[in-house]
Amino acid sequence: MSKLLYDTNDWTFDRLRIVEDAIRDIALKELRLDVYPNQIEIIGSDQMLDAYSSHGLPLMYNHWSFGKHFLHQAYSYRKGFSGLAYEIVINSSPCISYLMEENSMTMQTLVIAHAAYGHNHFFKNNYLFKQWTDAESILDYLSFAKKYIAKCEEKYGTEIVEQTLDACHAIMNYGVDKYKRPSKINKKREEEQQKAREEYVQQQANILWSTLPNKQEKTVVSKRERFPAEPQDNILYFLEKHSPSLKSWQREIVRIVRKISQYFYPQIQTKLMNEGWASFVHYYIMNRLWENGQISDGNYLEFIQSHSGVLTQLNYNNKYYNGFNPYALGFAIFTDIRRICTDPTDEDREFFPHLIGQDWLEVCLDAVQNYRDESFILQFLSPHVIRKWRLFEITNKEVDRHVTISGIQNDQGYNRIRRTLSNQYSMFSRLPDIQIVDANLKTTRRLELHYFPVNGIKLDKSKDSVLKHIEFLWGYEVSITNLGLALAGETLFYI
Amino acid sequence: MATIIDRRLNPRDKTIKNRQKFIERTRDQIKKSVKDSIDSGNIADIENGKIRVRVKGTSEPEFKTDPKTGNRRYVMPGNDQYVVNDTVDKPEDGGGQGGNQGGLGRSEDDFEFILNKEEYLDFIFDDLELPDLVKKQIKDVKKIKMKRAGYSNQGNPSQLDVVRSLKNSLGRRIGLARPKNEEIEQLEQELEQARAKKKKKLITELEERIAELKRRQVAVPWLDPFDVRYRNFVPHPEPITQAVMFCVLDVSGSMGQTEKDIAKRFFFLLYMFLHKKYEKIDIVFIRHHEVASEVEEEEFFKSRESGGTVVSEAIKLVKKIIDERYSVSDWNIYVAQGSDGDNYQSDYNNTLAAMRSLLPVVQYYAYLEIVSHFKVQWSILAPTELRKAYTSLEKSYSNINIQQATTVKDIWRAFKKLFSKEKEKATK
Numbered sequence: 001m002s003k004l005l006y007d008t009n010d011w012t013f014d015r016l017r018i019v020e021d022a023i024r025d026i027a028l029k030e031l032r033l034d035v036y037p038n039q040i041e042i043i044g045s046d047q048m049l050d051a052y053s054s055h056g057l058p059l060m061y062n063h064w065s066f067g068k069h070f071l072h073q074a075y076s077y078r079k080g081f082s083g084l085a086y087e088i089v090i091n092s093s094p095c096i097s098y099l100m101e102e103n104s105m106t107m108q109t110l111v112i113a114h115a116a117y118g119h120n121h122f123f124k125n126n127y128l129f130k131q132w133t134d135a136e137s138i139l140d141y142l143s144f145a146k147k148y149i150a151k152c153e154e155k156y157g158t159e160i161v162e163q164t165l166d167a168c169h170a171i172m173n174y175g176v177d178k179y180k181r182p183s184k185i186n187k188k189r190e191e192e193q194q195k196a197r198e199e200y201v202q203q204q205a206n207i208l209w210s211t212l213p214n215k216q217e218k219t220v221v222s223k224r225e226r227f228p229a230e231p232q233d234n235i236l237y238f239l240e241k242h243s244p245s246l247k248s249w250q251r252e253i254v255r256i257v258r259k260i261s262q263y264f265y266p267q268i269q270t271k272l273m274n275e276g277w278a279s280f281v282h283y284y285i286m287n288r289l290w291e292n293g294q295i296s297d298g299n300y301l302e303f304i305q306s307h308s309g310v311l312t313q314l315n316y317n318n319k320y321y322n323g324f325n326p327y328a329l330g331f332a333i334f335t336d337i338r339r340i341c342t343d344p345t346d347e348d349r350e351f352f353p354h355l356i357g358q359d360w361l362e363v364c365l366d367a368v369q370n371y372r373d374e375s376f377i378l379q380f381l382s383p384h385v386i387r388k389w390r391l392f393e394i395t396n397k398e399v400d401r402h403v404t405i406s407g408i409q410n411d412q413g414y415n416r417i418r419r420t421l422s423n424q425y426s427m428f429s430r431l432p433d434i435q436i437v438d439a440n441l442k443t444t445r446r447l448e449l450h451y452f453p454v455n456g457i458k459l460d461k462s463k464d465s466v467l468k469h470i471e472f473l474w475g476y477e478v479s480i481t482n483l484g485l486a487l488a489g490e491t492l493f494y495i
Numbered sequence: 496m497a498t499i500i501d502r503r504l505n506p507r508d509k510t511i512k513n514r515q516k517f518i519e520r521t522r523d524q525i526k527k528s529v530k531d532s533i534d535s536g537n538i539a540d541i542e543n544g545k546i547r548v549r550v551k552g553t554s555e556p557e558f559k560t561d562p563k564t565g566n567r568r569y570v571m572p573g574n575d576q577y578v579v580n581d582t583v584d585k586p587e588d589g590g591g592q593g594g595n596q597g598g599l600g601r602s603e604d605d606f607e608f609i610l611n612k613e614e615y616l617d618f619i620f621d622d623l624e625l626p627d628l629v630k631k632q633i634k635d636v637k638k639i640k641m642k643r644a645g646y647s648n649q650g651n652p653s654q655l656d657v658v659r660s661l662k663n664s665l666g667r668r669i670g671l672a673r674p675k676n677e678e679i680e681q682l683e684q685e686l687e688q689a690r691a692k693k694k695k696k697l698i699t700e701l702e703e704r705i706a707e708l709k710r711r712q713v714a715v716p717w718l719d720p721f722d723v724r725y726r727n728f729v730p731h732p733e734p735i736t737q738a739v740m741f742c743v744l745d746v747s748g749s750m751g752q753t754e755k756d757i758a759k760r761f762f763f764l765l766y767m768f769l770h771k772k773y774e775k776i777d778i779v780f781i782r783h784h785e786v787a788s789e790v791e792e793e794e795f796f797k798s799r800e801s802g803g804t805v806v807s808e809a810i811k812l813v814k815k816i817i818d819e820r821y822s823v824s825d826w827n828i829y830v831a832q833g834s835d836g837d838n839y840q841s842d843y844n845n846t847l848a849a850m851r852s853l854l855p856v857v858q859y860y861a862y863l864e865i866v867s868h869f870k871v872q873w874s875i876l877a878p879t880e881l882r883k884a885y886t887s888l889e890k891s892y893s894n895i896n897i898q899q900a901t902t903v904k905d906i907w908r909a910f911k912k913l914f915s916k917e918k919e920k921a922t923k
Contacts, residue, residue: 013499020497038497047502050510065555067517070510071608094498101503116497162516170556315573324572392574397566402582408574421570432558451558457565465556 003293009302011105016040019109023117026288031281032361033121036135037094040116044101048088049073051098055264056088058096059142061149061256063165086306089115091123091267093135106299107306113285118278125369126273128266132176138263144191145256152249164250167469168236168257173431175236175261198248231435231450235470236261238436244445245475254473269427272373276330279311280364283331313389329389333376336385337363347383351414373425381421383414391417398456432459434480445476450483458482518614521550525610529618530907548610616771642731650725663722673715674708682708737775738827738858740765741813744795745834747784747804754865757900758833761863764910765831773827779816783809789816806838806881807845814853828857836864836879846884850895854888860895861913868901 005022006015020040027033043051053070054060086107090096097115099108123129153161232238236258240251267274286307290300313328314321340348341360349356355363367376385391386409393407393416407413407420423429438448447470451459463480471478518525528548577583610618646659667673686701742762744755769776780795781787784802787809813830821828830853838846854860862885878886885897898909 013501016499017497020499024497039500040497041500041502043502043505047505053510053513062512062516064513064516064520066510067513067515068553068608070514071517075608098502112497158516166555171558173557313572315575316571317573317575321571389572390574391570391572392577393568393570395566395568396585398564400585402584405577405579405581405583406568408577408579412579417570420568424569432560434558453565455566457560457567460559460561462554462556462559465554466558469556 004296005109005289005294006105007296009104009106009299011103011108015105016108016112019105020112020116022289022294023109023113023285026285027113027117027121027281030288031117031284032365033117033281034124035095035117035120036092036124038116038120039094039096040112041096041098042101043098048098048100049077051088055260056090057142058090059139059146061142061146061165062153063169064162065166065169087111087115089119090138091119091129091133091135091263092138093124095120095123095135104302106295106302109289109295110282110286110303110306114278114282117285118281119274121281122270122274122277122368125365126266126270126372127370128269128372132266133263141259145260148194148252148256152253156247156249161253163472164253165257167472168254170466170469171235172257172261174434175234175258176265177234177237178427194252198252226437227439227441228436231437233433233435234258235434235436235449239470239473242439243474246473250473266372268430269372269374269425272324272326272330272425273368273371273376274330275326276332276334277364277368279307279327279331280334283307283335315390332385332389333380333382334364334367336382337367337380339384340382345384351382374422374427377425378418378422381418383409386414386417391421393417393420428454432457447474447476447478449478449480451480452483517553521553524548524550526618529610529615548608616767620768620771640731641728644727644729646724647727648721648724650727654725654728656724656726659724660718660722663724664718667719667722668715668717671715672711673717674712679705679708679712737777737825738769738773738829739777739779739821740769741779741781741816741828741830742795743809743813743830743832743834744780744782745784745804745806745832745837746782747802747837749804749835749837750865751867754835754867755833757865757903757906758863760903760906761833761900761910762831764906765829765861768914769829777821777826779813781809781812781816783812787812803839804834804837805842805845806834807842807849810846810849810853814849814856817853817856823856829859829861830857831861831863833863833865834881835867836881838880838884840880843880843884846881847888850884850888854892854895857894860892862895862897863906863909863913864897864899866899866901 005019020038027035049070051058052073054066060066086100086103088098095116097111097120099111103111123133123135129135149161149165228238228242236254239246240254240258243251246254286295286300286303289295290297290303295303311325311328311331313325337355338360340352340355341358341363344352344356367380371379390409392405392409393413394403395406396403407416409417433452433454435450435452436447437450438446440446440448449470453459459480459482467478467480525548528550646656682701682705686698686705689697689701742765744750744758744762746755750758766776766778778792780790780792782790782795783804783806785805785808787805789812809832817823817828850860862881864879864882882897885895888895889897896913898912900906900909
């Protein structure tokens, strides 16, 4: 009797169930994955476009920019510039994966393995996700946010709500306390607290800004204390708590954007690992299914074709080169960990003495749990992968009319390349370092930001528009100072 | 075990609100774009429903680094030729190679997307209105809509009207004097007391009364199937207004390809417009020179005839077709005529007579006179024969309207004048 899970390549709900069973078997028993309960939802391609345009979240509040993204996606999809993702997966419990109805049965199998087991495992186990997100409550929170913002639009008019959201979105990346662990979010508590908070914050802001002259002030000439006492990198949080001009409902909107920004914080930092791990998982599972005779040779070939399509890395000189493909690089590194553990060369023994003879799966699971892109590359990018990918390092100085190749795939280059690439994935090199240093409460109410540039890199002109948005939220003048030292021609620091 | 859910039947256009918000935000620019697309003569694109629109001012700013500044180090894949210390000239625009400035080579502030047909037409016909739109009996019933129609004692559970059912139940219970529970409870209490006091006669009496009440309570149920009412729905034919549009085109020798092209665009606009307003629309193509004939669309725009012009023939044919096929009470009738205005002098009176019999039955008669470059150039702008005739009709008939066009660009203006809302107000 044939062991094939399916014999024709059209999916049906029964087949999905059978395949999911088989995948779960391998994922849990062989790969020892630990996942949230799975919820698999079938949607059409237009629904996929819908989901795409609002950060992939199913319950996002309404905003024109999502409409813009939708139009753009639809445009480039129809013109053939870009294909659609086969899946979207949401970091929630249960973990929701969207499958497109247009996918063939083989594709659905691949996607279930990739999203419902690969990503799902990553969400549940990676330390950043554990620290920053609460999978149990995100959907509830989004539904609260959506309702709240719709209510605000009704109550205060769409224009002002939109303006507030625009402003918040401009500084959405500055909504995270990088050094503090956030409290978990919970819909019910959120709704209960929202009102209390509204009143309290308004009260606080009023006290802070009460302009009644104080007798003591006249007699004691004290030096104005800096406020905030320490520079703040969570700009949204600062505005939410201390802006003199926001209405209480606007503070709540700032908070909503901040919370959603926080939800995405781990995803930005683990894109490469997350996609790499999910690809590694689907590759392993699909191969096992094929080896077991559960999928046919033809379907296996279809899988290989789409797998290699998704995991293509274009070279630097390709017309369509657009940086590293996180799927491909992540997959390459995970695959290489397995190779190093099971079949090491002398070079590997030198570079990764601690991996030799280890259980490869144990090492991979540990990496998933305890690393992010930056540290993952620094720890695991091997000379083997550097050579295979022919990675090279370029130094680009502002004063020069040319760029210099400063490292290639050879003995001298490995460490440089690893360090630079890791650096490329650090939060610092992704996001300009901007902090609130002073809010002059006593006189001008001017809010002062500092930008700490690295290696003389300046902000581009869009900063002016962003400042306008911050001014809208703050209500008074906002300025930004570049704290860079004069650029010495030769210096080039690693961050 | 995973839960598998079919979401395909969920509402599809989830982002429609976002889309509307975006379009609202860029309304003015889109409007201009749409107008440009008409002026440049790309009307034909409408049919494909793909109108590219470019708008500005939709950027979402954030703090970003300027790729042209600072010193950087970055890694790229696929080294095929370089060794350490090789140099490569920076591209002229000073680009940073490393960053991920993706996109499709459009500037960030320039956002291009496709309007769908509906949205596009909304923009085109935003401030236009069909004169005397309301009309007419319905002949073609296409849609059946379910409408509420009172209550029924049959139906499915989802349509159960609880309030109505309980009202019935209450009425029946009162009418049939169904004993209440409290009544029985009270008697039972009395019975209890009677038993305590051992009043035998009272006990039997009470027992009998209680038994009787209980019997009646069973006989008259609290809720009888008889009480249940369902909200009733009946199929209701949805009225669909219908229109017929006559396109009358002069194909005599004096009409060149340019003139016909202008006329064609005009007809097309009109067609789209009517299409938006009416669910069902018929089009009749009539072309004429000395004789008039009804033709297929293809033939209508293509072939060229020679010879002189007798307009009255065409008008008579329109009237004849109306009499034969389009009863005035059932159809909204529109006539659009494109001509260079030439007509035999001898036909003047015939034309007037034919128009006088036609105009009362049509909703609107739009006449577009295409003035050739030649005439403009030589300032031969004296009223044409046809215009003279129509102008004289304008006084007594409000449903005829005359416009002129020389180039494709004039069409939109002319079209707007023919159908603008203000015009309608003015005539009222």
